[in-house]
Amino acid sequence: MIAEAIMQMQQINVDPVLMIQLLVNGLLRGSIYALMAFGLTLTFGIMKVINYAHGDFFMLGAYATYFVIVLSKLDFLVAVALSGALLLIIGIAIERFILRPLRRVSGSLWVTNAFVLTLGLSLVIENSVLFVWKADARIVSGVFPGSMNIHGVVLIFQRLVILVATLLVVTSFLYFVNRTYVGKGIRATSENEQVAKTLGLNIDFLYMLSFGIASLLAGLAGGLLLPLYGAFPSVGLEPLLKGFAVVLIGGLASIRGSLYGGLLLGVFESFATFFFSAGWNNVLVVVLVMIVLLFKPEGLFKQE
């Protein structure tokens, strides 16, 4: 296996066309990972919730986008936006009606209790979907078909559109969290909730909003990847795992860690997948996480 990889590397030399394509691919994966990681960071930072159901929000986003496209013939990007809105509402509802009551009764064991709770939630959501819509993958075709050729670099429109849209979402989120009043309020509360209270910040509202936004981000990611992955009940598992890998390496409460970690992981994977089969590069990622946990459990980036 390693011998094959080396042979391939020697064959390639440094073909710029290939490099660019791998890079573009890597940025696409990376920005999706960053979106997943943002959601996890957001909820952990402000609410200390490690959301195991995050992958299921991704999956619901994929299904929602699918159904909107199939049933209403609306444009792909519009469908994605609508399913994002749906996920925002679902996230807010879950925080308000499931997380908040548990939080009131949990006391100091909140962090682990919440994890187990989101675990239960994930089971319910994923398997309900499995029951209702069965396991077959739903696929959409014909989304931004075609490609263009620039000096030998073949760029598939679909991927380009998805990449641009994803980067747009990433930038919007960063803008929200760094420049808007409410976004800064969320960061302030993540850092020091007691003090935030003394200044009159509405903590309950910020909790709901954060969870809703996390859900929104995951849902958008799922929707945007619909043309590439399809929609099936366990489509969110890999994004969940990768999202966790990013936040564990980058730091559970660090937004910058999520951004850089996500992009780096995406690009790294893109290049690695070319040389190793997908199964092994996943092992690599998993082992990397374990190493970081072993030596720097708080992650590589400081908390924000």
Add this chain to the structure above:
Amino acid sequence: MKINSLGIASPIVLLIIIPPLLSGNRFLVTVLTSSLVFSTLAAVYDLNVGYARIFNFGFGAFFGIGAYTSGLMSFHLGLPGWYGMLPGAAFATGIGFLAGVLTLRLRGVYVAMMTWFLAEALRLVFANLVDYTRGYIGLVVEGNTPLNLGLITIDPSSFSRLPYYYVLLALCLVMYFVLRKVVNSKAGLAFKALREDEDAAETLGIDTTRYKLLNFMLASFFAGLIGAFYANWVGVLTPDIFGVTLTVQVLSTTYVGGRGTLWGPMVAGFILIPFFEIWRPFAVLQVVVYGLLLIVAMVFAPRGLAGLITSARAKLR
């Protein structure tokens, strides 16, 4: 919590005498065996999560290593599956030790993360090494060779699969009593100290490293043993047994049954598994129900079934 000897003896007697009465009914014996597997796994898991509050989210790894060791020995070496039981438990204990070492300096949810990723790593490795393990194609285990124990011969190929059941029952009874002994011993006290306050335990001179490793190794030994049995009984293995699905089912059973009691998870297993087996048409919803029960238990009955039973008995006094 003390159950009088009748409380312990009667279920055991029932478990022993009922199956032959059903010997025509292979399905029911299978259900009982399945229940026994999961109940005991849940009790073993209680050692991790209930007694020492070690959030082992990679429990499937121990079970899986035990199963695959036995299966691979049978597949590659042609040995009857039973030969793989002790090696299976041994390798599982090795993984348990590894898990303990990796999580030594970690706390709370981070332990869950590390163990989760460890199990995932194993799952991926076993899935990728298709040439050796058959990956997701499935590893077929030939367990149907009779086991000659001198005075008696256990012939698993008998239609009702009763011999499997009795071997497992014997195994589980022994395991349960060993667990009970451990939990009531000095080690058990150390575990409880770890659960309450790890730092305080350190200052009291309790060697937390030793007891954490011990806890992991015990749990993994038993889980590996059951895993090896499982490989022979079920006959086919895929890397999914390393994964979260199995861990989560065990976890739910333990949480719903009542952490820190040992008997709570066993009771829960004997209620949940038959319930799901009987409602086969809704098998897919099975996991949904696990999830709902978990949520409900966490919010309304944090001490689980065992807690509810105990308080009910107290009220009836």
Add this chain to the structure above:
Amino acid sequence: MSIEVLHVTAGYTEENPILHHVNLKAEKGKVTVLVGPNGSGKSTLLKTIFGFLKPTKGRILHNEQDITGLDPAKMLSRGITYVMQGFNVFTSLRVHENLEMGGWILRRKGKQLKEAISTTYSRYPLLETRKESRAGVLSGGQQKTLEIGRGLMLTPPTILLDEPTAGLAPIPSEEVYNEIEKLKAQGYTILMVDQNVKKAISIADHVYVLALGKNAHDGPGTEYYANIENVVREWLYA
């Protein structure tokens, strides 16, 4: 605005109250200082006034209105600000943004918010010069100034201060006490907990001594100041 604590019993758990039938009055426009040995419950009293703990017995009045057990997030709009012990700036936000957090309640009123911020800058010019710096890189004294400025963004008439000079070097400490006297001159009501007994008493109008969660002694600041060595010896090494 005055604060009255009437026969308050409170603690972190019901079985173990830390405060027992505590009485205190912080007069409007005056500096009231609360001192006492470690563990006597001083910080707990401030937390109880601000609503982080709910008293099991007794009442708390602010400006004659009952605020017993009110949610902390509502206190600022009632006119009470709480500068907590230690360093509590939002380190990942800039100085400017910290002040914005202080003005959260005004966040939809852009003009008023801007005015509040520029008023704060004119009072504390230091903050303006560092306004783009992340709060975490400021020195201890600068952070404390930021905390006070942030807490006063909405000019609440009543200020709770918990050991405002803890962890500060002598010069910044002195500046904090000067600032407190300036605030008093501007008409603020100040209730302050302090371990820096001599200095605190020297600027106090009224002093309360708390020991083991109960009122031990109280009186005008001048009385205590005159007798300062005895006070320190008798009540604080109890």
